[in-house]
Every structure is written in C-alpha cells, then in structure tokens.
Amino acid sequence: MITQIIDSLNAAKLDGTTEVVVAPPALYLLQVQSTLTPPVEVSAQNCFNESSGAFTGEISPNQLKDANVHWVILGHSERRALFGEADKLVADKVKAAIGAGLRVIACIGESLEEREKGVTNEVVERQMEAIAQAVGPEDWKHIVVAYEPVWAIGTGKVATVQQAQEVHADLRKWLAKRVSSEVAEQTRIIYGGSVNAKNSKELAAAEDIDGFLVGGASLKPEFIDICRVKESA
Numbered sequence: 625m626i627t628q629i630i631d632s633l634n635a636a637k638l639d640g641t642t643e644v645v646v647a648p649p650a651l652y653l654l655q656v657q658s659t660l661t662p663p664v665e666v667s668a669q670n671c672f673n674e675s676s677g678a679f680t681g682e683i684s685p686n687q688l689k690d691a692n693v694h695w696v697i698l699g700h701s702e703r704r705a706l707f708g709e710a711d712k713l714v715a716d717k718v719k720a721a722i723g724a725g726l727r728v729i730a731c732i733g734e735s736l737e738e739r740e741k742g743v744t745n746e747v748v749e750r751q752m753e754a755i756a757q758a759v760g761p762e763d764w765k766h767i768v769v770a771y772e773p774v775w776a777i778g779t780g781k782v783a784t785v786q787q788a789q790e791v792h793a794d795l796r797k798w799l800a801k802r803v804s805s806e807v808a809e810q811t812r813i814i815y816g817g818s819v820n821a822k823n824s825k826e827l828a829a830a831e832d833i834d835g836f837l838v839g840g841a842s843l844k845p846e847f848i849d850i851c852r853v854k855e856s857a
C-alpha cells in the first residue's frame with residue numbers, strides 16, 4: 625500500500641511548491657522519503673510535551689527530529705477525546721514541538737453536540753487561545769491550523785463549503801485580533817473531515833481554506849487529485 629502511494633506521488637510529478645505531508649502508518653516511509661521527487665515531508669501523529677526525562681513510552685519531539693520527521697500533528701480530536709488531552713496539554717506540546725524544530729499541524733474542532741448548541745466558534749477560539757498563550761507571535765510561522773469538525777472525521781459527512789468557510793474566516797479574524805494581521809494572513813488554515821477528490825474541488829475554492837488534512841482518501845489513488853486541487857482552484 626505505501627509503495628503504491630509513493631509510486632503514484634512520484635508518477636504525479638508534483639511540483640516543488642506542492643507540499644504533501646504524509647502521516648506514515650509505518651516507519652517505512654522514513655527510509656524512502658529521500659528517494660521521492662520532490663521529497664515528501666513525513667509527519668508524526670503525536671509527540672510528548674517534554675524533551676527529556678522519565679516518561680516511559682512517550683516520544684519526545686527531539687526524537688522525532690532525530691528520526692528526520694519534519695512535522696507533527698497535535699490535538700487531533702481522537703487524542704483529545706480518547707486520551708483526555710486538554711487544551712493546555714495540546715498547547716504545551718505545540719510549544720515543545722516548535723522548540724525542537726518541528727512544524728506543527730494543530731487540530732481544532734467542535735463536536736456535533738457543540739455545533740448543534742451553536743457554540744462552534746467559542747470552542748475553536750478556546751482551543752486557539754490555549755495555543756496563543758503557549759507560543760509567541762513569531763512561532764505561528766511553524767504552525768498550520770487544521771479545522772476538523774469532529775462529526776466529519778471518518779464519517780463520510782463532510783462540512784459544507786459554507787460551514788467550513790465560516791469557521792476558517794472566523795479563525796483568521798480571531799488570529800488578526802489576538803496575534804497580528806500578518807500572522808492572520810500568513811497562517812495556513814486547512815480543513816479535515818471526509819475530504820475526497822470530489823468535495824475537495826468545492827472546498828478548495830473557498831477563500832479561507834488553504835489545504836486539507838486527509839485521512840481515508842489518502843490511502844486511495846484519488847489522493848493525488850486532492851494534492852493537486854489547489855493548482856486548479
């Protein structure tokens with residue numbers, strides 16, 4: 625499976641400006657990443673918030689860096705819901721990862737219950753505020769924000785373009801007010817949750833959607849179309 629993905633990424637001849645971050649199901653990708661053109665950057669799906677110490681079983685951001693991993697996904701809803709990661713812990717992890725020289729995909733998003741209660745913006749702003757308290761304004765250049773409504777992850781139920789664009793626009797406004805207009809303009813805000821080749825075309829056309837965090841569809845040939853969608857948007 626991984627070999628097929630790598631072959632299709634190579635066959636697609638993505639140009640050097642197209643960034644593809646792959647969260648590997650196996651460390652195998654680490655061994656082959658240098659053979660890809662352009663090189664694919666590998667991302668871990670979690671790390672710890674301390675760089676050293678007795679924390680048996682945890683992976684420090686420095687260990688990821690040593691293993692030639694470039695990115696780390698933090699605050700994924702499964703980490704928050706199943707492993708009890710609170711906003712503060714996620715924010716501390718973001719800080720530690722950046723300190724180790726990693727770039728971070730920071731996930732935020734509301735549950736179905738929260739959306740139905742009409743508190744979506746409140747929830748994502750609270751999650752962002754924790755990160756803003758942990759990092760300095762200059763750190764945001766190492767952060768990509770991934771808006772992932774929990775109800776859309778792996779469910780086949782994608783947010784409408786309007787629902788996603790509304791939250792992305794709110795996040796950009798929030799960044800302008802809380803951090804700076806420069807950070808608001810430069811921070812990439814990507815969408816995740818049941819993205820596929822078809823819906824990615826519509827979502828990519830929205831002003832504030834800068835890319836995607838892809839789960840299920842990244843294991844299918846259509847992943848290449850999603851990688852290229854911004855080129856034609």
Ligand SMILES: O=C(CO)COP(=O)(O)O
Pocket residue numbers: 700772776777778779780816817818819837838839840841
């Ligand atoms: O966040 C995601 C994977 O962890 C998104 O997954 P899906 O694209 O399968 O919904």
